[in-house]
Amino acid sequence: MIIGIDVGGTHTDGxxxxxxxxxxxxKIPTKKDNLYESVIKALDSLxxxxxxxxxxxxxxxxTLTTNAVVQKKTSPVAVIVSAGPGIDPKFYKTGDYYFVAKxxxxxxxxxxxxxxxxxxxxxxxxxxxxxxxxxxxxxKFSPRNPSHENQKEKIFLANFKNIFxxxxxxxxxxxxxxxxTTWLNAAVYDSYEIFFKSVNKSFIERGxxxxxxxxxxxxxxxxLEQSLKFPAQTIFSGPAASVMGxxxxxxxxxxxxxxxxxxxxxxxxxxxKGVPVIAQNGIKIQxxxxxxxxxxxxxxxxxxxxxxxxxxxxxxxxxxxxxxxMAFGGGFPTPTDALxxxxxxxxxxxEKAKKGIKSISEKINIPMKETAEKIVDITAQYIVDxxxxxxxxxxxxxxxxxxxxxxxxxLNPQAILVLGAPAGVFAKRIEKLSGIKTxxxxxxxxxxxxxxxMAKPTCTVTLFADTARKKAYxxxxxxxxSISSNYSREDAYAKAKALLYAKAEKMxxxxxxxxxxxxxxxxxxxxxxxxxxxxxxxxxLQVRPGLVSA
Amino acid sequence: MLKAKNKTGLVFFPAxxxxxxxxxxxxxxxxxxxxxxxxxxxxxxxxxxxxYKPLEVTxxxxxxxHFCVPDIESVTTHSHFISAGGAKAIAQKFAKGEIDxxxxxxxxxxxxxxxxxxxxxxxxxxxxxxxxxxxxxxxxGYKKIAIVDTDCHHGDGTQDVYWHDPDVLFISLHQDGRxxxxxxGFHDExxxxxxxxxxLNIPLPPNTxxxxxxxxxxxxxxxILDEFKPxxxxxxxxxxxxxxxxxxxxxxxxQGYAKLTTLLNPDIxxxxxxxxxxxxxxxVNAGIILAMAGIxxxxxxxxxxxxxxxxESPETMKYxxxxxxxxxxxxxxxxxxxxxxxxNDPIFKRKxxxxxxxxxxxxxxxxxxxxxxxxxxALKIDSESDRxxxxxxxxxxVNVCEKCLLQAEAWYKESNSEINYFHDNKNDRxxxxxx
Numbered sequence: 001m002i003i004g005i006d007v008g009g010t011h012t013d014g015x016x017x018x019x020x021x022x023x024x025x026x027k028i029p030t031k032k033d034n035l036y037e038s039v040i041k042a043l044d045s046l047x048x049x050x051x052x053x054x055x056x057x058x059x060x061x062x063t064l065t066t067n068a069v070v071q072k073k074t075s076p077v078a079v080i081v082s083a084g085p086g087i088d089p090k091f092y093k094t095g096d097y098y099f100v101a102k103x104x105x106x107x108x109x110x111x112x113x114x115x116x117x118x119x120x121x122x123x124x125x126x127x128x129x130x131x132x133x134x135x136x137x138x139x140k141f142s143p144r145n146p147s148h149e150n151q152k153e154k155i156f157l158a159n160f161k162n163i164f165x166x167x168x169x170x171x172x173x174x175x176x177x178x179x180x181t182t183w184l185n186a187a188v189y190d191s192y193e194i195f196f197k198s199v200n201k202s203f204i205e206r207g208x209x210x211x212x213x214x215x216x217x218x219x220x221x222x223x224l225e226q227s228l229k230f231p232a233q234t235i236f237s238g239p240a241a242s243v244m245g246x247x248x249x250x251x252x253x254x255x256x257x258x259x260x261x262x263x264x265x266x267x268x269x270x271x272x273k274g275v276p277v278i279a280q281n282g283i284k285i286q287x288x289x290x291x292x293x294x295x296x297x298x299x300x301x302x303x304x305x306x307x308x309x310x311x312x313x314x315x316x317x318x319x320x321x322x323x324x325x326m327a328f329g330g331g332f333p334t335p336t337d338a339l340x341x342x343x344x345x346x347x348x349x350x351e352k353a354k355k356g357i358k359s360i361s362e363k364i365n366i367p368m369k370e371t372a373e374k375i376v377d378i379t380a381q382y383i384v385d386x387x388x389x390x391x392x393x394x395x396x397x398x399x400x401x402x403x404x405x406x407x408x409x410x411l412n413p414q415a416i417l418v419l420g421a422p423a424g425v426f427a428k429r430i431e432k433l434s435g436i437k438t439x440x441x442x443x444x445x446x447x448x449x450x451x452x453x454m455a456k457p458t459c460t461v462t463l464f465a466d467t468a469r470k471k472a473y474x475x476x477x478x479x480x481x482s483i484s485s486n487y488s489r490e491d492a493y494a495k496a497k498a499l500l501y502a503k504a505e506k507m508x509x510x511x512x513x514x515x516x517x518x519x520x521x522x523x524x525x526x527x528x529x530x531x532x533x534x535x536x537x538x539x540x541l542q543v544r545p546g547l548v549s550a
Numbered sequence: 551m552l553k554a555k556n557k558t559g560l561v562f563f564p565a566x567x568x569x570x571x572x573x574x575x576x577x578x579x580x581x582x583x584x585x586x587x588x589x590x591x592x593x594x595x596x597x598x599x600x601x602y603k604p605l606e607v608t609x610x611x612x613x614x615x616h617f618c619v620p621d622i623e624s625v626t627t628h629s630h631f632i633s634a635g636g637a638k639a640i641a642q643k644f645a646k647g648e649i650d651x652x653x654x655x656x657x658x659x660x661x662x663x664x665x666x667x668x669x670x671x672x673x674x675x676x677x678x679x680x681x682x683x684x685x686x687x688x689x690x691g692y693k694k695i696a697i698v699d700t701d702c703h704h705g706d707g708t709q710d711v712y713w714h715d716p717d718v719l720f721i722s723l724h725q726d727g728r729x730x731x732x733x734x735g736f737h738d739e740x741x742x743x744x745x746x747x748x749x750l751n752i753p754l755p756p757n758t759x760x761x762x763x764x765x766x767x768x769x770x771x772x773x774i775l776d777e778f779k780p781x782x783x784x785x786x787x788x789x790x791x792x793x794x795x796x797x798x799x800x801x802x803x804x805q806g807y808a809k810l811t812t813l814l815n816p817d818i819x820x821x822x823x824x825x826x827x828x829x830x831x832x833x834v835n836a837g838i839i840l841a842m843a844g845i846x847x848x849x850x851x852x853x854x855x856x857x858x859x860x861x862e863s864p865e866t867m868k869y870x871x872x873x874x875x876x877x878x879x880x881x882x883x884x885x886x887x888x889x890x891x892x893x894n895d896p897i898f899k900r901k902x903x904x905x906x907x908x909x910x911x912x913x914x915x916x917x918x919x920x921x922x923x924x925x926x927x928a929l930k931i932d933s934e935s936d937r938x939x940x941x942x943x944x945x946x947x948v949n950v951c952e953k954c955l956l957q958a959e960a961w962y963k964e965s966n967s968e969i970n971y972f973h974d975n976k977n978d979r980x981x982x983x984x985x
Contacts, residue, residue: 085833086591087840088849091552104853107586107832112853141590176592287551289595396603400585401567402629405604522566524579531573536582 001050002548003058004453005042006215006241006445007035013449014042016050020248020454025446035064036198043206052207057508060224061215061237061452064195065188069235069285074187075134078127080120080152081179083140084112092176094183097132099123101152108466108536109145109473120155128159134186138166140175144464146475162189167475168229170282170291171462171540177282177291184232184290192231196224211508213457217283217294219244219276219545220458223508232292235285237452239297242444243269243276245451246417247547249441250274254414257387259430260444261420263305264321268298268387270394272411275544277394280519293460295545296394300386302379304336304422308356310363315371317379327353333360335379336422338372344425380429387413388434419444451547457507460519460542463496468526468534474499489523489537496539504543517544554598555844559649561636562588563604563656568629570908575797575825576658576673584655587832588839599843602643604636604656607681611638613980614684615677615711617931617943617971618667625667630676633658637682637820644782644818645690651842653787653819654678655835661701661786661822662732664710666943668935669909672703672732679786679820680711683718684975686782687948693717696780698771698814699724701788701822702798704735708786709749714742714919715926717949719750719778721771723763725791725800726753731907737876740884742900742919743892744927747884750774752877755869759801760809761862762870763791767813770874774881785816789824789834793860794852797825801860804830808837808847816842829854896921912936918961924951928958932967942967948975 001023005014007030014026026045030038039060047055068074079095084104102119104112127135135156139148146167153163164186166178203212213221215237227234239260246258252274260267270277282291301319308317309332317335325336327348333356339345340353354368361371391411399405416438418427423440431438441447463479465472465487472481472492477499483491497516504514519540526533564581571577588594594601609622612634618625633656640652660679662672669675679697686692697712699705699722712718720741727733741749752766775783789795791802811819819838824831833852840847880887892898897918904913918930926947934940942965946958955976962972962981972981 083849085851085853085855086587086836086849087552087593088846091846092592106853107583107590107828141586144586173586173590174592174595175590176595289592398562398601398603400562400564402565402632403567405563405632406628524566524582525572525577526579527573527577536579 001054001056002453003043003046003055004449004451005039005058006061006238006449006452007038007063008238008448009063011445012038012042013445014046015446015449015453016046017450017453022446022450025449027445035062036195039199040202043202047206053209055208056210057213058203058208058210059213059215059221059452059455060199061241062195062234063238064192065231065234066236066238066285068188068191069184073191075190076132077134077136077183077186078132079136079138079179079183080123081138082115082148083175086140092179094179095136095187097127097130103139103148105139105141105145105148107141107144108469109141109471110469115148115151117151117155120152124156124159133160133162134189135160135163136182136186137163138175138179138182141173142167142178143171143173143462143475144473146473146480162186169476171464171474171476172281172291174281174291177289180288181232181282181290181292185230188231193228196228200224213508215240215452215455216458217292218278218458219295219455220543221455221508222457226507232290235292236283236294239267239269240295241448241452242267242419243295243297243451244455244545244547245444245447245449246419246441247271247274247451249417249439251415255411256415256417257391257413257436259383259387259416259418259420261303261383261418261422261426263303263324264301265299266302266383266386268300268390269295270391270411270413272409275546278545298386298390300382302382302386305330305334306379308333308335308360308375310360313364315360315364315374315378317375318382325353326356333357333375335376338375339422339425341368341372342376345422376429377433380426380433384430384434415439417441419447454547456546456548457504457509458543458545459500459503459507460540461496461500461503462540463492463499465492465537466534477503485534487535489535492537492539493521496541500541500543509543510548513549514543517542552596552845554596556650556842557598557600558839558843559640559643559652560594560599560601560839561604561639561654561656562601563632563636565629565633565657568627568658570670570673580657580825580827581655581831583828584831584835587836591836593836593839596843596845599839600649602639604632605639605642606631606635607638610978610980611681611685612676613973614688614975615680616663616665616667617941617973619933619935619939619941620969625669626675629658634660634676634678634681637678638685640818641682641686645686651817653839653842655821657821659822661699661705661708661788662703663707664904665945666913666915666931666933666941668913668937668939669906669911671707671906671908673823673908674707677707677711679708679784682818682820683784684948688975688978692781694778694780695719695782695784696775696778697721697784697786698816699786699788699822700791700810701786702790702795702800703730703788703823704732704751705786706732706734709739713749714745714929715947716745716748717926719748719780721750721752721774723752723754723766723771725798726755729756730798737880740880740887743888743898744919744922744925746887746891747880750877750880752873754800754873755866756799757801757866758791758870759860759862760803760806760857762866763802763806764809764813765867766870766874767810770877772813782818783814783816785811785814785819786822787819787838788822789831790826792824792826792830792834794826794829795824803855803860804833804837804851805855807834808841808850811838811841894921920954920957922951922954925949925954928954928961930961940968941971943971944973946974946976950974950976
């Protein structure tokens with residue numbers, strides 16, 4: 001049996017699955033200042049009368065990290081960077097203590113300026129005096145050569161335990177993104193560690209010995225133990241759970257849109273033949289660029305409670321929400337009121353909804369029924385326009401090779417799946433306006449928890465080899481090897497694949513049906529003069545998000 | 551947090567799977583380290599910098615700038631359509647007001663491609679700036695255009711395409727043609743009879759460094775641009791004036807390129823040459839992008855940058871000032887030059903021999919242009935190559951007057967070469983007939 005628990009903003013949902021059948025579900029209010037308690041409450045209600053040894057796997061999706069960032073409840077971090085030629089690193093100041101140290105590497109990882117160990121020792125003493133406990137060390141171009149970060153870590157180890165290194169975050173080149181992501185891991189570490197320890201303890205106390213996994217932003221899972229090193233990866237696992245929850249209802253042969261229609265916002269995601277489209281280069285949180293891979297989602301200000309008013313004799317809806325619908329005690333008309341008035345929602349106070357619709361209808365001089373229809377259509381049209389523009393943006397992502405330009409995958413959605421409270425009533429309008437078959441997903445909150453429960457582990461490996469420097473690195477795996485000048489693309493690919501397999505196994509993947517996807521596979525001849533001086537090889541492989549087979 | 555003062559669009563198309571041949575300077579690897587640097591700097595995430603996917607140009611968009619012999623397919627690869635399409639994408643976003651400035655960081659380059667194309671010359675097959683400019687003129691109504699070519703090699707292709715057009719001011723700064731390919735670009739190349747003084751060449755001596763180059767921009771190029779008052783300034787942003795470039799002999803720097811971009815303040819920049827792919831391009835490109843966006847670039851420099859080693863000698867400075875004087879002479883006397891140089895025939899004729907170094911082709915041309923004070927004139931080109939092609943190309947510019955258009959039509963009617971082209975940019979009419 002599998003357990004899935006999705007800690008949402010207002011509710012915590014849980015399911016107990018046998019195969020893909022829900023045996024039991026739980027729904028409790030989320031206690032915002034104690035997410036751990038919410039997890040355990042949901043867990044206890046699920047495992048009541050169940051032999052704990054029968055539970056083979058548990059997956060948790062929490063908003064802990066997101067909350068810490070949004071509520072600015074992060075721990076102080078000392079950030080030590082070194083840059084070399086390029087944009088002045090002072091512009092990337094992050095954290096409570098920010099120091100630009102000596103040392104520089106170039107785009108191939110060659111040393112331009114060595115680390116000044118004396119300087120770092122001094123910095124280490126200074127930070128200790130200030131009393132900051134968590135350290136983030138980031139060098140420009142560290143994915144090409146992690147030695148400077150490692151050298152600094154060694155010095156900091158004399159005074160500190162929690163040192164986060166930039167190259168462990170991602171093999172992707174993006175210095176500011178790497179600074180932010182490393183800082184984020186260090187900044188949420190303390191609160192995450194408390195949560196992690198409590199959860200671990202409680203599971204042992206209840207006799208559950210099977211592994212506990214954490215849902216990541218990319219819709220994959222990682223073992224609880226692993227998540228301690230990269231707590232930032234749990235950010236946005238809520239939207240990821242929704243998308244994973246919609247997966248069982250999607251058709252693997254076509255592209256689909258997933259809409260999660262809430263009161264204030266609608267979240268949009270896209271499936272390419274049943275697989276979520278991933279933002280490979282990382283997402284932003286609170287306008288901070290990170291290198292955290294995540295399911296590509298777009299949140300728009302359109303929902304059941306969008307504020308409806310008339311401006312210049314035109315009906316407008318959203319993006320802001322001014323409270324609940326009038327039918328549910330709010331002060332302003334909303335799309336929900338229109339649906340109550342039209343008799344499509346049989347809840348709430350009909351008279352109050354009617355009053356709201358009447359106020360709009362009088363302003364534009366259109367009968368009430370027509371007005372209500374218009375309000376719903378405007379909202380649905382905004383949602384349709386937004387997902388069309390999202391699909392077009394994904395299709396128009398920059399590409400860097402002829403091959404990708406000419407033969408790149410072009411999304412052509414042929415189905416829409418709608419989650420959320422007003423899903424059913426919006427679905428048919430969205431279908432009419434978009435001309436795409438639209439299906440509501442019932443029991444969507446349980447679907448989220450089920451999506452989390454059934455999510456497979458994901459992981460990615462980036463390998464960089466430079467045969468002129470005779471070095472191969474997969475920095476996030478702490479892999480470094482001296483290679484010969486005969487090292488080939490095939491060697492690099494095989495190595496990357498082996499590293500990915502090892503990582504997937506560590507992540508708890510079922511190795512029997514592992515599917516590898518190539519993200520980048522390039523080998524360049526480096527010509528100096530008229531001769532080849534070596535090869536510059538870049539391989540990135542990933543295990544895509546998906547559901548465990550029942 | 552960094553924020554761009556100017557909303558800046560970028561098209562980055564390094565064509566990682568395209569080369570002229572595996573060891574050619576124009577090979578897969580050329581923009582690899584530039585991509586590494588630009589992405590590691592996080593430039594694409596800066597607020598106000600937007601990366602766009604290139605478009606593909608259509609055949610008729612190419613026809614506006616070229617007569618391709620025997621046809622477009624034979625002298626291009628798909629990469630050329632996308633490279634030109636990258637420049638077009640930037641032009642489109644600019645014309646629609648989505649961006650304040652734009653840079654097409656694309657390859658292959660184009661500024662050696664002339665109006666008639668028998669093959670590749672100077673690594674170029676079709677002229678990506680010219681195709682972009684004709685797009686801006688036809689689709690977005692731009693009238694007066696200035697092109698400043700800062701590639702180290704004379705932009706002889708762009709010069710050829712706009713030789714007769716007084717609405718397009720072409721200024722090329724380059725290493726003196728007596729010391730570098732293509733061996734042209736002297737003061738006396740100053741435009742055809744209808745556009746005298748609207749082609750300006752500034753041949754700079756070898757070893758020109760920051761001081762001399764920036765002096766030329768400030769004291770020669772900028773005053774001329776001020777007087778011309780273009781609707782748009784396009785920079786053919788070659789990067790081979792760099793001190794580390796393997797195929798040229800100049801002493802320019804990443805700081806120099808960034809400052810040049812700030813001074814020149816182009817609306818659109820299009821990458822041309824630049825073959826010091828590790829020591830120069832990563833820093834030069836980062837510098838140009840930041841300069842366009844109005845972001846601090848004071849720390850963008852080569853790892854081995856040392857201004858002391860690159861100081862301009864007094865002799866070089868003196869020589870450069872003299873070059874600038876000569877350019878001013880041409881510009882200031884442009885209204886009197888036509889009579890003096892070309893006389894007053896109803897139709898002018900010129901003969902040219904053109905070499906295609908990349909593909910090893912020789913071409914012989916006779917050009918005929920109507921004498922017109924109202925437009926750029928109707929142009930007829932009889933061209934034959936040692937590959938055996940004989941063609942006649944008739945071109946009516948987008949600003950063509952009625953009389954010259956009639957002449958162009960009459961020429962086409964009577965033309966009887968192996969292939970005859972009629973390209974009327976004003977009405978987007980592109981016809982061809984065979985004999």
